[in-house]
Amino acid sequence: MxxxxxxxxxxxxxxxxxxxxxxxxxxxxxxxxxxxxxxxxxxxxxxxxxxxxxxxxxxxxxxxxxxxxxxxxxxxxxxxxxxxxxxxxxxxxxxxxxxxxxxxxxxxxxxxxxxxxxxxxxxxxxxxxxxxxxxxxxxxxxxxxxxxxxxxxxxxxxxxxxxxxxxxxxxKNSLVIPASAAAMTQFYQHLEQTLIDIGFLDPLKPRRLMRRLHRLFNRTQLIDSEVNILRGILTAAQEQCRRHKP
Amino acid sequence: MxxxxxxxxxxxxxxxxxxxxxxxxxxxxxxxxxxxxxxxxxxxxxxxxxxxxxxxxxxxxxxxxxxxxxxxxxxxxxxxxxxxxxxxxxxxxxxxxxxxxxxxxxxxxxxxxxxxxxxxxxxxxxxxxxxxxxxxxxxxxxxxxxxxxxxxxxxxxxxxxxxxxxxxxxxKNSLVIPASAAAMTQFYQHLEQTLIDIGFLDPLKPRRLMRRLHRLFNRTQLIDSEVNILRGILTAAQEQCRRHKP
Known part of the structure; x- marks a missing residue:
């Protein structure tokens, strides 16, 4: 163990x-x-x-x-x-x-x-x-x-x-194995890019926002299926942006 | 002692x-x-x-x-x-x-x-x-x-x-008082509406998605400033949809 x-x-x-x-x-x-x-x-x-x-x-x-x-x-x-x-x-x-x-x-x-x-x-x-x-x-x-x-x-x-x-x-807790650090890294990259796409994050401005989001989601200990849901939401938001771009 | x-x-x-x-x-x-x-x-x-x-x-x-x-x-x-x-x-x-x-x-x-x-x-x-x-x-x-x-x-x-x-x-924990239940209710309503707006949630289909998101964010014990950040993100996503609607 x-x-x-x-x-x-x-x-x-x-x-x-x-x-x-x-x-x-x-x-x-x-x-x-x-x-x-x-x-x-x-x-x-x-x-x-x-x-x-x-x-x-x-x-x-x-x-x-x-x-x-x-x-x-x-x-x-x-x-x-x-x-x-x-x-x-x-x-x-x-x-x-x-x-x-x-x-x-x-x-x-x-x-x-x-x-x-x-x-x-x-x-x-x-x-x-x-x-x-x-x-x-x-x-x-x-x-x-x-x-x-x-x-x-x-x-x-x-x-x-x-x-x-x-x-x-x-x-008791066998269903709640947290996602790996590698999966979380990909999630945060996806999140950051989406926030840029929807105009919420200015990549030229300081990153305190991403730090706060890191802390928020890290302490939640997301499991894989939750990471998938959240990334699905991010993808849907990105598609909205792309669909309407000229 | x-x-x-x-x-x-x-x-x-x-x-x-x-x-x-x-x-x-x-x-x-x-x-x-x-x-x-x-x-x-x-x-x-x-x-x-x-x-x-x-x-x-x-x-x-x-x-x-x-x-x-x-x-x-x-x-x-x-x-x-x-x-x-x-x-x-x-x-x-x-x-x-x-x-x-x-x-x-x-x-x-x-x-x-x-x-x-x-x-x-x-x-x-x-x-x-x-x-x-x-x-x-x-x-x-x-x-x-x-x-x-x-x-x-x-x-x-x-x-x-x-x-x-x-x-x-x-x-000791005065900095981490979780957001009120009222603030969380508003957050979940905002989240649900946004997911509908970006086409991720079909309001006619069962709500298992919202239950899972409830569980995810409830166990995080969001504080007020974090609820504000997340709602800011939701608003930005909604604006993307509206801006491009005919």
Whole structure:
């Protein structure tokens, strides 16, 4: 069940943190690690801090951009320490584990950002929801490997809980596997083009509109049949424009 | 409430772990640290890894034996990675938090042992119960600071649960109050009319399409500004149709 869960570390500068994160993952039974633009990797310090979890490091996938790292995933959850002003759905680590483990047969990415600045808004835009680890209000400086440890711990707690409950629990949500990131990318391109065609979006003006629409539809976790309906609507709107053009 | 909780680290050999444990504590709001026979303390590496939690290190109590470190405590909980043959009562980290925070006005010690060997049986004999963090059966090598992080996280989760007040809950999410039912009704009417206008919905055919769109947008919990954006898009699509009608 944990093979479907990918931990994605974005822009980590201290290799020790990568090793510590790998160890944190392995203690809880996770093995799928992806690294986006690590400053230094592979690295002796990472291996040293992994202390026995070097197999996780050896199998880590390397990516040079964030979008590429999540293409095969159906549910993308971004961790964040800060309160953001914009309305992402916010999950606790416990709710994150619940969401992750009750969607069977689909790949989930849980994203951790840079040591000092976390994830960018552009990266969070590609997430379905934000996971916020509760911290002290006066000192929220959680180490990235410690954050991985907490999330992985909650996944383990939840999986142990699920193993003692009837299978019915898992079947419940089998119809609501979210669309893949690739399908969502195509949907957003179609949406953007349609908004241009109907004159709602000026491609020369800033893209805050698309960011807001990304956030809106990402947090909905569209399933394939819904993406098809929405793209059908977009096509119908585009045809209206074309039909009447001289 | 956290002033009554003391984290006791016994026989730590790597000073970096002491610093990381202090940071883990402070992120979750804990401040009382006791060190029993640390190999090296104070130490620059500990301070470096504490990254801003150096006040926790500065106020740490030093002891040369375990018994002395717990004299002022009323509840003593020892963490252990291994299954012990002797029948201590075993708590999960969550149950540990529950026990710790529901015993008012008494000092609690949570004990973490040596990096390689943990706590001795003689030390565990002085504990009221054992706390076991669930780990993978094939790799249970949890870093001591990571263990502190998990225990501290569960304490924070539990304390927030105990403090939950209705106002607090509402304030936290004040930016994401969903649009009113009235606004949603108007939105769905506007959506339906637009789908008819662009020829995507045949009003004489059954309404399963609208039900699916209801479900999709209802679970998103649109906020007012998002309803405005979507209605703006609908209006733009309708204008395209009207402009070109004879």
């Amino acid at each position: 944990f093979d479907q869960i990918k931990i994605v570390l974005v822009g980590i500068t201290h290799p020790g943190n990568i090793g510590a994160a790998a160890r944190a993952m392995k203690t809880m039974g996770l093995s799928q690690l992806a690294l986006v633009q690590p400053k230094q990797f592979p690295c002796a310090e990472a291996t040293a801090r992994a202390t026995g979890a070097d197999d996780v490091l050896a199998h880590a996938q390397l990516f040079d951009n964030f979008t590429a790292s999540i293409q095969d995933c159906h549910l993308i959850l971004g961790t964040s320490a800060r309160q953001r002003s914009i309305a992402w759905p916010v999950l606790t680590p416990r709710a994150c584990a619940e969401q992750t483990l009750t969607i069977p047969h689909s790949k989930v990415a849980i994203i951790f950002g840079r040591e000092h600045s976390g994830l960018t808004n552009q990266e969070l835009d590609q997430c379905h929801a934000m996971v916020q680890i509760p911290t002290s209000q006066s000192f929220g400086s959680l180490n990235v490997a410690a954050a991985v440890q907490i999330i992985a711990y909650e996944l383990r707690m939840k999986s142990e809980e699920l193993q003692v409950t009837p299978e019915g629990n898992l079947k | 956290f002033d009554q909780i003391k984290i006791v680290l016994v026989g730590i050999t790597h000073p970096g772990n002491i610093g990381a444990a202090a940071r883990a504590m402070k992120t979750m709001g804990l401040s009382q640290l006791a060190l029993v026979q640390p190999k090296q303390f104070p130490c620059a590496e500990a301070t470096a890894r504490a990254t801003g939690a150096d006040d926790v290190l500065a106020h740490a109590q030093l002891f040369d034996n375990f018994t002395a470190s717990i004299q002022d405590c009323h509840l003593i909980l020892g963490t252990s990675a291994r299954q012990r043959s002797i029948a201590w009562p075993v708590l999960t980290p969550r149950a540990c938090a529950e026990q710790t925070l529901t015993i008012p006005h008494s000092k609690v010690a949570i004990i973490f042992g040596r990096e390689h060997s943990g706590l001795t049986n003689q030390e565990l004999d002085q504990c009221h119960a054992m706390v076991q963090i669930p780990t993978s059966q094939s790799f249970g090598s949890l870093n001591v600071a990571a263990a502190v992080q998990i225990i501290a996280y569960e304490l924070r989760m539990k304390s927030e649960e105990l403090q939950v007040t209705p106002e607090g809950n509402l304030k």
